[in-house]
Amino acid sequence: MSGALSRRHFLAALGVSGAFLARETRGLAEAAPAPSAAPRRFIGVYTPHGRAHELWQPRADFDIAYPSSVLAPLDDAARFGHSFREQLLVLDGIDLSAGIEVGTTGHDGSRVILTGSGADGKNASLDQFLAVEQGLGEGTPHTSLVLGVGSDSTEVGMNLSFARGGTPLPKWIDPARTFAELFGSPLGARQEELEHARRAGKSVLDRVRSDLSRLAKRAPSSERTKLEQHATALRDIEKRLTRAPRSCASPAPPPTFERLKAYGGGEPYFDAITDLQIDLMARAMSCDLTRFATLYLADLTRSKLFAELPEDVHQEVAHRYDGRDNVHRGNPESWNKLAIQNRYSYGKLARLLQRLHEAGTFDSTLVHVSSDMGDPARHSSRHVPTLLVAGPDFRLKTGRYLDLRHGKNQQEGVPNNRLLVSIANLFGAPIARFGESKNTGLLAGKLDALG
Amino acid sequence: MRCLGALLLAGASLALAGCGALTSTGRTPTAQLPAGAALLPARTRRLTNWELERSLAAFTGQKVSIAQELPPDVRQEGYTPNAAQDVSTAWASRYSALVQELSVRAAAQLPGGAKCRNLGPECRAQRVTQLGWAAFRRPLETDEEQSLLALVNDAASSGESFEGAMSELLQALFESPSFIYVSELGEPSPTAKVRRLNSYEIASELSFMLTGGPPDFELSDVASMNSLQDPAARVQQAWRLLGLSGTRYQFRRFALQWLEVDRLLDTAKSSQLFPAYDALKPFMLAETESYVDEVLVNRGASVQALLAGGFASVGPEMARFYGLKTYGPRASLTGSGRLGVLQQASFLAAHAHEDVTSPVKRGDFVMRKLLCEKVKRPAEIGLEVVMPPPSATLSNRARLSQHIADPGCASCHSTLDAIGFTFESFDASGTTQTRDHGHAIDTHAEVRLGQQAAEVHRLASSEALTRALLEGPQIDKVSECFARHAFRYFSAQADARIEDSFIALRAELDESERDNLFQVLVAYVASDLFVLREDKGT
Numbered sequence: 001m002s003g004a005l006s007r008r009h010f011l012a013a014l015g016v017s018g019a020f021l022a023r024e025t026r027g028l029a030e031a032a033p034a035p036s037a038a039p040r041r042f043i044g045v046y047t048p049h050g051r052a053h054e055l056w057q058p059r060a061d062f063d064i065a066y067p068s069s070v071l072a073p074l075d076d077a078a079r080f081g082h083s084f085r086e087q088l089l090v091l092d093g094i095d096l097s098a099g100i101e102v103g104t105t106g107h108d109g110s111r112v113i114l115t116g117s118g119a120d121g122k123n124a125s126l127d128q129f130l131a132v133e134q135g136l137g138e139g140t141p142h143t144s145l146v147l148g149v150g151s152d153s154t155e156v157g158m159n160l161s162f163a164r165g166g167t168p169l170p171k172w173i174d175p176a177r178t179f180a181e182l183f184g185s186p187l188g189a190r191q192e193e194l195e196h197a198r199r200a201g202k203s204v205l206d207r208v209r210s211d212l213s214r215l216a217k218r219a220p221s222s223e224r225t226k227l228e229q230h231a232t233a234l235r236d237i238e239k240r241l242t243r244a245p246r247s248c249a250s251p252a253p254p255p256t257f258e259r260l261k262a263y264g265g266g267e268p269y270f271d272a273i274t275d276l277q278i279d280l281m282a283r284a285m286s287c288d289l290t291r292f293a294t295l296y297l298a299d300l301t302r303s304k305l306f307a308e309l310p311e312d313v314h315q316e317v318a319h320r321y322d323g324r325d326n327v328h329r330g331n332p333e334s335w336n337k338l339a340i341q342n343r344y345s346y347g348k349l350a351r352l353l354q355r356l357h358e359a360g361t362f363d364s365t366l367v368h369v370s371s372d373m374g375d376p377a378r379h380s381s382r383h384v385p386t387l388l389v390a391g392p393d394f395r396l397k398t399g400r401y402l403d404l405r406h407g408k409n410q411q412e413g414v415p416n417n418r419l420l421v422s423i424a425n426l427f428g429a430p431i432a433r434f435g436e437s438k439n440t441g442l443l444a445g446k447l448d449a450l451g
Numbered sequence: 452m453r454c455l456g457a458l459l460l461a462g463a464s465l466a467l468a469g470c471g472a473l474t475s476t477g478r479t480p481t482a483q484l485p486a487g488a489a490l491l492p493a494r495t496r497r498l499t500n501w502e503l504e505r506s507l508a509a510f511t512g513q514k515v516s517i518a519q520e521l522p523p524d525v526r527q528e529g530y531t532p533n534a535a536q537d538v539s540t541a542w543a544s545r546y547s548a549l550v551q552e553l554s555v556r557a558a559a560q561l562p563g564g565a566k567c568r569n570l571g572p573e574c575r576a577q578r579v580t581q582l583g584w585a586a587f588r589r590p591l592e593t594d595e596e597q598s599l600l601a602l603v604n605d606a607a608s609s610g611e612s613f614e615g616a617m618s619e620l621l622q623a624l625f626e627s628p629s630f631i632y633v634s635e636l637g638e639p640s641p642t643a644k645v646r647r648l649n650s651y652e653i654a655s656e657l658s659f660m661l662t663g664g665p666p667d668f669e670l671s672d673v674a675s676m677n678s679l680q681d682p683a684a685r686v687q688q689a690w691r692l693l694g695l696s697g698t699r700y701q702f703r704r705f706a707l708q709w710l711e712v713d714r715l716l717d718t719a720k721s722s723q724l725f726p727a728y729d730a731l732k733p734f735m736l737a738e739t740e741s742y743v744d745e746v747l748v749n750r751g752a753s754v755q756a757l758l759a760g761g762f763a764s765v766g767p768e769m770a771r772f773y774g775l776k777t778y779g780p781r782a783s784l785t786g787s788g789r790l791g792v793l794q795q796a797s798f799l800a801a802h803a804h805e806d807v808t809s810p811v812k813r814g815d816f817v818m819r820k821l822l823c824e825k826v827k828r829p830a831e832i833g834l835e836v837v838m839p840p841p842s843a844t845l846s847n848r849a850r851l852s853q854h855i856a857d858p859g860c861a862s863c864h865s866t867l868d869a870i871g872f873t874f875e876s877f878d879a880s881g882t883t884q885t886r887d888h889g890h891a892i893d894t895h896a897e898v899r900l901g902q903q904a905a906e907v908h909r910l911a912s913s914e915a916l917t918r919a920l921l922e923g924p925q926i927d928k929v930s931e932c933f934a935r936h937a938f939r940y941f942s943a944q945a946d947a948r949i950e951d952s953f954i955a956l957r958a959e960l961d962e963s964e965r966d967n968l969f970q971v972l973v974a975y976v977a978s979d980l981f982v983l984r985e986d987k988g989t
Contacts, residue, residue, distance in 0.1 A: 142540075166535075199605075204619060204626060214595075220986055223494060229537045236540040262719075264716070312721065312806065315804065381830075
């Protein structure tokens, strides 16, 4: 892996010119000490329903703890054991441009967050690009982890992780399933049982792999991506069969939930499910079971967690957001309601960071957090609320707000593709572009290409 | 192959004796593909979760319920059979665990006999050949037999019993690509761009297309005699499969996915406004399933019958919901304002919001699924959607008036909303409503059946809309659109050029046959489009 980028290189890759640098809100001291030798980890998190911008934006001196701030959980050491403000980058003005170009916006916008492509894109999402195509996930039993809460749907707007070829990767939404897949072989299992399972499993796998090779020889090249995906799956399964016994203790098995899904009565359990998924993900990272993961969060609809929110947060809160701009005052009551949803999501982010910190993996982890929309009432995928939380190993100058909005009424933004390029480079993939678009300038690493 | 049945199956087979009323015309359709017609590509298609479940049940003779345990299928144009299904790690891992358990159960029921007590060589070879053939839906190649035999030998030498070795063999078979994928590859040729499917591939394709399951014994036998290259043999088998009672499940799945109601059980409505919705959802779905069965088997399998059957297949719960006087498989809808699937609760609820109707969703369905017109989404034409605010005084129709007032929105919504307004007499859960925020419901609309349509239909209700769709020149458009969607599902593809080839075949049928879904599919089976594949490069 390459060494950490300098601050200016990182921002240049984002396409941020000197003028923008002047608009950042300075927070804390310079970059952290020399990085550790720990492998780098990436986590992508989806938060629903955009943001109440007025309460998402930090105030002077990078104050994110003001009373109604939705980012307050990230600076709440009393509750989460540590403040993460110093490692936080708040990026204002990130656009899901490749999606906007082809109409993959609004509730379909999550398709674009880690792929930089619209609905018909064929490239893998960043987590899969790094873990599979760059081979960075090869050394762990699970090449990557794809988790969600409340929905295992394969619809366009319900996923963050996509394989090469463009199909969404299934999410595990049941903590019991997540636990079984990660920690299924109990440490106390008898050696002969493990050996039997390993021998039989390997025997079956060898036969299946042989059949797949045979099929691949007969199939036309148009089938190659699909069959390679299958081969990747077999390699992943083989890794788990042949790996050395786990050295870290597994957590206690989670409870089972009678309902798991949205619209199926699962909503009252989502809060508990989210916490379990987060804890399992963090444990998987600390046990080095994986180094790449994504988490698709659910919203508060029908959860009844906050009495001040209506049952249907989507229609009655997100769609009713009335934001302030240069000519319009907006409706503060609508900001406050959406802020409850936002703050809840960032509270879950804070829990994840807390767990990583407790496990000692925080320093080498980069967490990318985004949503499908900026202004949810307009179903706009411009200026989507984007955060990076980067451990010191990445040597980014964090603890800042970057305002990347520009143009008339600050309506223009920076394509998220640039951010994905930058992150890939932080993981040692020296790429200059990421994603798919007819407008190739949109994909490239420099803002100048946009004109 | 008959001895395989005795070996494998302890009881039920998926292929039950038929009781349907389908009858073959007795002749083989001779519709020809036009020169240069686009062909399906040579491909491997991963079976859907449901198809795999049926395959495993057919093979083992056991009750198998894995479809809901697997990560959900990827959809293409809303349909689950498609060539985009792949094998991800999460899917493979879960599938492996499920079939491992099934393999143990199935192995315990395999007959052994004296020669298998010690897992002798003859037993091993026989089991590999027979089970391999049944699983892969074709005879094994020599290297495949050797590879599977090596697996069984390895198990035996590790001290496995007959059951243990058979369990490993079954698991290897169930996880093999030859089981999981349907092969539509034919034989590659360095010179020809077109491949012809072999007999076993034709058998698999025919069976999965019409029944959602693997070839039964009779079809496998016909395949082994290489008869399926003959269109007449394919047609005969197609009618036989269509006559099986289990086949209705495949056609139900198509109809429900076409109507976009197959995931109705995963929807919710406002608990304050529609407290009974959760309890009624299963009955709504059951109604549509029964109705589809009746239309397909007894009413000519046409889109006309689906849209305007004039009866309901309801039990007492849905009869009460609809305000009907009677219930049963063919309850009268006279005076109810309902005519067919478009007025069924499942459709109306699936195309509505949680608390309010959606003329846009209902109108969009008609455009996409009945007129095959794709309406651009706002984002595709650079518009951002701002939902109209709720109102304590305005009707839903009045709330949506901004769609027409704004020229950018009106270009699509003047068509969409007009169609959708004709459904306003049914609320978000599908029951009848006569008032909306104190205003009398108004279902009158001036409707264009297409964005470029010149004629304006002055319609008073969704019943009138349905009749307008089925009259005059519209019926040809609706009927052809339905056929396109059927082809998308049954051929598991979504390429408009290939659909054109299918429509060209359909156009050669007699008018009386063109609207019958079964007749059209049989004509497809008889044609070269069914057995030829385009090689897109090796």
